[in-house]
Amino acid sequence: MITEDKIYLKGFRSWAEISKERLLNNVEIIYRYTKKDILAVVKADAYGHSAEKISKILEEIPYIKYLCVATAEEGKELRKAGIKKDILVLGGILPDEVKCFKEYNLVPVVSDFNQLKTVKENHIKKVHIKIDTGMHRLGFFVEDILEIINKSNGIEIEGIMSHFPSADTDPELTERQIDIFRKVVNNFRSHRIYPAFVHLQNSAGLMYDCDYCNAVRVGISIYGEKPSSFFSLPVKTVMSVKSKVITVKRLRKGETVSYGGTFRAPADMKIGIVAFGYADGLPRELSNKGYFLIKDRKVKILGNVTMDMTVVDLTDVEDVKPMDTVTIVGKDIENEIYFEDIAQMCGTIPYEIMCRISKRVKRVVV
Numbered sequence: 001m002i003t004e005d006k007i008y009l010k011g012f013r014s015w016a017e018i019s020k021e022r023l024l025n026n027v028e029i030i031y032r033y034t035k036k037d038i039l040a041v042v043k044a045d046a047y048g049h050s051a052e053k054i055s056k057i058l059e060e061i062p063y064i065k066y067l068c069v070a071t072a073e074e075g076k077e078l079r080k081a082g083i084k085k086d087i088l089v090l091g092g093i094l095p096d097e098v099k100c101f102k103e104y105n106l107v108p109v110v111s112d113f114n115q116l117k118t119v120k121e122n123h124i125k126k127v128h129i130k131i132d133t134g135m136h137r138l139g140f141f142v143e144d145i146l147e148i149i150n151k152s153n154g155i156e157i158e159g160i161m162s163h164f165p166s167a168d169t170d171p172e173l174t175e176r177q178i179d180i181f182r183k184v185v186n187n188f189r190s191h192r193i194y195p196a197f198v199h200l201q202n203s204a205g206l207m208y209d210c211d212y213c214n215a216v217r218v219g220i221s222i223y224g225e226k227p228s229s230f231f232s233l234p235v236k237t238v239m240s241v242k243s244k245v246i247t248v249k250r251l252r253k254g255e256t257v258s259y260g261g262t263f264r265a266p267a268d269m270k271i272g273i274v275a276f277g278y279a280d281g282l283p284r285e286l287s288n289k290g291y292f293l294i295k296d297r298k299v300k301i302l303g304n305v306t307m308d309m310t311v312v313d314l315t316d317v318e319d320v321k322p323m324d325t326v327t328i329v330g331k332d333i334e335n336e337i338y339f340e341d342i343a344q345m346c347g348t349i350p351y352e353i354m355c356r357i358s359k360r361v362k363r364v365v366v
């Protein structure tokens, strides 16, 4: 754990500790379980963990074959940070992104004939082809395969892939997709296309058997969050988000707290002002609802979360003073707050809470 006297944290009010040990452990758990190559998803700044810091760690692992980003721009950022590993752009390729793909050596996922045309006209050599088996977002139709093959001569189809919309909630659809995609793969093979990477499973998809795939495309599970109620791998949360107490003061019975005065003290109270607000990524939905950990005790959020600060109830916690550490997400001493806990209070998913942790929160690898 990091204490405030760490020199690189001097002056930072909020920070996120990225546990290298937990990250490596999660990846290894997944590898041992699947025995497949891993295409590690680091889009959206590695789900808020810092794509650069996460990629620098994952780049060293031989069974991680690709880093996956959403856009060419994200790929460019990784190259500029010195990342050498192969980079797959999941969001495909648009005409005004061609230059970026070529200059930074990025591999596109191609999911329609417009994109295939762009690739061909611009002499991009290698692609992964995405087939729509039920997500109905990106992807060629199953019946397009022959035309894909005809129109991609001269281009290496290094991968073929599809995506699950509901591996966390709909096993029936998921199994059906696994069957459809098996036929797709066989169809390519019958035309002598043998891609190096066949990948379908996201994190929730790891709970299904895809014997004909040789790689998995995982994000949330490497960051340690379970993607479904039946996800059985013992991954652990990689990121802990911390902040500091700025002020401790009293609140008299009947007085209200923060904008709008939505909390009124039923009795005299002690309150703390924490340097973490919605601009740091704390959902404003947690107003009067959420809690932090201070000295391993749950402290409730009082009133509305503000842009840069949040007020908590310290009435029953002794000896809290300015500069004391506050745990927003992660482990304090014994107690832990999970992204999932916050997501449930806000009616959303842990992915969104992770991505919302803002730039102002300094990321440190511990």
Ligand SMILES: *Cc1c(COP(=O)(O)O)cnc(C)c1O
Pocket: 041, 043, 090, 163, 201, 202, 203, 204, 217, 218, 219, 220, 221, 227
């Ligand atoms: C984001 C994404 C993933 C990773 O999903 P997780 O649920 O985080 O494992 C995999 N494939 C595609 C196409 C994605 O967009």
